[in-house]
Amino acid sequence: MAHHSTSPLTLLFIFILMASGAKMYARAKNITIVNVCKETVWPGVITQNNSYQGDGFTLKPGQSASYDAPSGWSGRIWARTGCDFNNNNSTSTCQTGSCGPSINCTGPGSLPATIAEFTLGGDTDFYDVSLVDGFNVPIMVRPFGGKGNCSTAGCDGDLRQSCPSELTVKANGKVIGCRSACDTFNRDQFCCRGSYGDQATCFPSNYSSSFKQVCPAASSYAFDDSTSVITCSAEQYIVAFCASRNQTVCSYHDNKLFCNQSKGLKSFSQSWWLFLVLALPLTLNIGVIF
Numbered sequence: 001m002a003h004h005s006t007s008p009l010t011l012l013f014i015f016i017l018m019a020s021g022a023k024m025y026a027r028a029k030n031i032t033i034v035n036v037c038k039e040t041v042w043p044g045v046i047t048q049n050n051s052y053q054g055d056g057f058t059l060k061p062g063q064s065a066s067y068d069a070p071s072g073w074s075g076r077i078w079a080r081t082g083c084d085f086n087n088n089n090s091t092s093t094c095q096t097g098s099c100g101p102s103i104n105c106t107g108p109g110s111l112p113a114t115i116a117e118f119t120l121g122g123d124t125d126f127y128d129v130s131l132v133d134g135f136n137v138p139i140m141v142r143p144f145g146g147k148g149n150c151s152t153a154g155c156d157g158d159l160r161q162s163c164p165s166e167l168t169v170k171a172n173g174k175v176i177g178c179r180s181a182c183d184t185f186n187r188d189q190f191c192c193r194g195s196y197g198d199q200a201t202c203f204p205s206n207y208s209s210s211f212k213q214v215c216p217a218a219s220s221y222a223f224d225d226s227t228s229v230i231t232c233s234a235e236q237y238i239v240a241f242c243a244s245r246n247q248t249v250c251s252y253h254d255n256k257l258f259c260n261q262s263k264g265l266k267s268f269s270q271s272w273w274l275f276l277v278l279a280l281p282l283t284l285n286i287g288v289i290f
């Protein structure tokens with residue numbers, strides 16, 4: 001269940017939640033999804049093995065929403081870009097990441113798309129950012145209140161700006177995505193199948209290496225998991241679109257504003273989006289707000 005931080009539905013949902021006894025949800029985890037992009041994105045959320053019944057919503061620049069992932073949830077979150085839900089071609093409702101004809105996903109996202117992947121356990125969670133299906137927008141995943149490795153997953157830049165020309169996807173002359181080498185050339189060597197079907201035989205290509213340069217903490221080809229899947233036991237997660245790993249992330253929780261950054265001290269004036277988000281009406285006491 002995804003709900004927008006500023007929507008009255010959120011309030012309604014919270015009150016229903018509280019009325020029905022929050023204990024049931026004790027081990028659920030909040031994933032706050034933030035749009036740091038300059039354009040609107042339409043996040044898509046699907047649960048593993050259930051891609052025909054997903055969620056989706058709209059996030060304007062600076063907006064955030066909270067997704068309550070039930071205990072043991074395993075699934076993926078990505079950004080759809082350039083959507084037009086009046087378009088009757090369900091495979092191309094959005095310029096990238098389409099997952100059916102409407103706001104709630106009814107299928108897996110179309111390629112190319114950067115994907116945040118989660119497997120939440122009672123104690124241990126696993127998460128990563130994957131470029132195995134290509135790239136559309138930078139993603140950053142950061143845990144809060146975690147024990148374990150808990151490092152920030154994702155990108156330091158925008159691969160659309162350095163995508164090898166053979167892999168680019170363009171709309172109106174603008175690069176809107178970067179396809180994976182597997183998707184583009186459909187060769188066993190890039191797709192890690194056939195005689196390249198395991199970790200010992202499938203290696204990074206010059207393509208996947210160029211992906212890894214921009215997104216060092218992301219999986220860049222099928223057998224790249226060992227360097228990119230992060231193990232952590234966290235209370236909540238932040239998924240930020242178009243944020244880089246060194247960006248300050250703030251989380252509004254229990255009437256307090258928690259800010260953090262991965263490297264050194266940084267003045268708040270650099271995190272322009274923080275102020276943008278703070279300018280939104282704050283719905284106090286409700287989960288996580290930026």
Ligand SMILES: *[C@@H]1O[C@H](CO)[C@@H](O)[C@H](O)[C@H]1NC(C)=O
Pocket residue numbers: 001002054055056102103104
């Ligand atoms: C999308 O799914 C949510 C439940 O996850 C539901 O509340 C919402 O009404 C749905 N939206 C549309 C447009 O069907």
Ligand SMILES: *[C@@H]1O[C@H](CO)[C@@H](O)[C@H](O)[C@H]1NC(C)=O
Pocket residue numbers: 048049
């Ligand atoms: C879900 O999918 C994974 C891999 O895609 C598979 O290993 C697993 O058995 C599936 N689980 C169910 C309940 O279908």
Ligand SMILES: *[C@@H]1O[C@H](CO)[C@@H](O)[C@H](O)[C@H]1NC(C)=O
Pocket residue numbers: 088089
């Ligand atoms: C889709 O829309 C186009 C024009 O936008 C129209 O010509 C076509 O008949 C529509 N197709 C369906 C199946 O509705």
Ligand SMILES: *[C@@H]1O[C@H](CO)[C@@H](O)[C@H](O)[C@H]1NC(C)=O
Pocket residue numbers: 089090091092
């Ligand atoms: C729908 O969009 C897909 C992807 O852009 C395209 O390949 C397909 O031809 C389109 N179908 C129709 C009926 O326009």
Ligand SMILES: *[C@@H]1O[C@H](CO)[C@@H](O)[C@H](O)[C@H]1NC(C)=O
Pocket residue numbers: 156157244246247270
């Ligand atoms: C974050 O890192 C990128 C590239 O590594 C750099 O261009 C950018 O200026 C950094 N941003 C901040 C706020 O330090």
Ligand SMILES: *[C@@H]1O[C@H](CO)[C@@H](O)[C@H](O)[C@H]1NC(C)=O
Pocket residue numbers: 164206207210
């Ligand atoms: C990767 O290598 C191939 C030849 O093996 C070359 O054609 C291509 O330009 C290279 N791509 C990048 C991104 O360096």
Ligand SMILES: *[C@@H]1O[C@H](CO)[C@@H](O)[C@H](O)[C@H]1NC(C)=O
Pocket residue numbers: 149150151226227228229230231
């Ligand atoms: C955390 O996990 C990542 C991904 O597996 C790894 O690259 C990094 O070195 C680990 N950090 C620590 C401190 O163990």
Ligand SMILES: *[C@@H]1O[C@H](CO)[C@@H](O)[C@H](O)[C@H]1NC(C)=O
Pocket residue numbers: 144145258259260261262
């Ligand atoms: C900020 O990050 C550091 C190291 O990652 C951590 O020790 C600290 O508790 C974090 N602070 C907050 C307020 O989350």
Ligand SMILES: *[C@@H]1O[C@H](CO)[C@@H](O)[C@H](O)[C@H]1NC(C)=O
Pocket residue numbers: 014017022025026027028029030066068235236286287288
């Ligand atoms: C998640 O956030 C909602 C409000 O958005 C809150 O009611 C709920 O208690 C939070 N769940 C957890 C596990 O923090």
